Amino acid sequence: MLNGETASSLSIPNAQPSQEGRYSVTVSNQFGTATSQPASLFVLFPPVLSDPRLLPAGEFQMRLFGNTNRNYALDTRTNIVDDWTFLKTVSYTNGQMPVIDATNTNAPVRTYRVRLVP
Numbered sequence: 001m002l003n004g005e006t007a008s009s010l011s012i013p014n015a016q017p018s019q020e021g022r023y024s025v026t027v028s029n030q031f032g033t034a035t036s037q038p039a040s041l042f043v044l045f046p047p048v049l050s051d052p053r054l055l056p057a058g059e060f061q062m063r064l065f066g067n068t069n070r071n072y073a074l075d076t077r078t079n080i081v082d083d084w085t086f087l088k089t090v091s092y093t094n095g096q097m098p099v100i101d102a103t104n105t106n107a108p109v110r111t112y113r114v115r116l117v118p
Contacts, residue, residue, distance in 0.1 A: 015043045017068065047072055047114045050096070058105035063096040064114060073117045074099060076110050084113065 002010070002023075012019060022038040047066035055061055066072055071091050075084040090099055104110055 012041075015041065017043045019043065043067075044070075044116070047092075047116065049099070049112055049114050055100070060101040060104035060110070062099050062101075062112065064090055064092060064099050065096050066092040066114070067116070068092065068094055071117045072114050074101075075113050075115070076101065078107060078110055080111070087112075089117065090114075 020041055020043050022040050024038040025036040027034050027036075044067055047064060049062045049064055051061075051063040053061050064072065064074075069092070071089055073089055074087045076087045077084050087101060087103070088099075090097065101110070101112070
């Protein structure tokens with residue numbers, strides 16, 4: 001709830017996930033009151049892969065940081081010419097989630113990207 005906002009538009013600079021939710025506008029004057037249909041605010045930020053490491057069995061592990069309760073696709077490729085290949089979908093919950101590529105055991109070079117999926 002944002003009581004006291006009286007401008008004809010609303011800006012929420014640096015919106016945070018804690019501000020996500022449904023918002024509506026109530027306008028009133030001497031003739032009565034009207035409330036708008038609710039609009040949803042979602043705060044999205046780019047997902048990040050960090051802390052890369054090779055595990056003893058040859059698997060590759062990294063950590064994913066993203067938006068809570070969202071699904072991300074992890075893609076890979078072995079050079080900058082080839083197209084990206086889908087590796088797996090990760091359902092992000094919270095914190096820095098470990099993501100393991102078990103297919104990496106015989107790939108000398110591999111590039112990863114992560115993207116939000118609907």
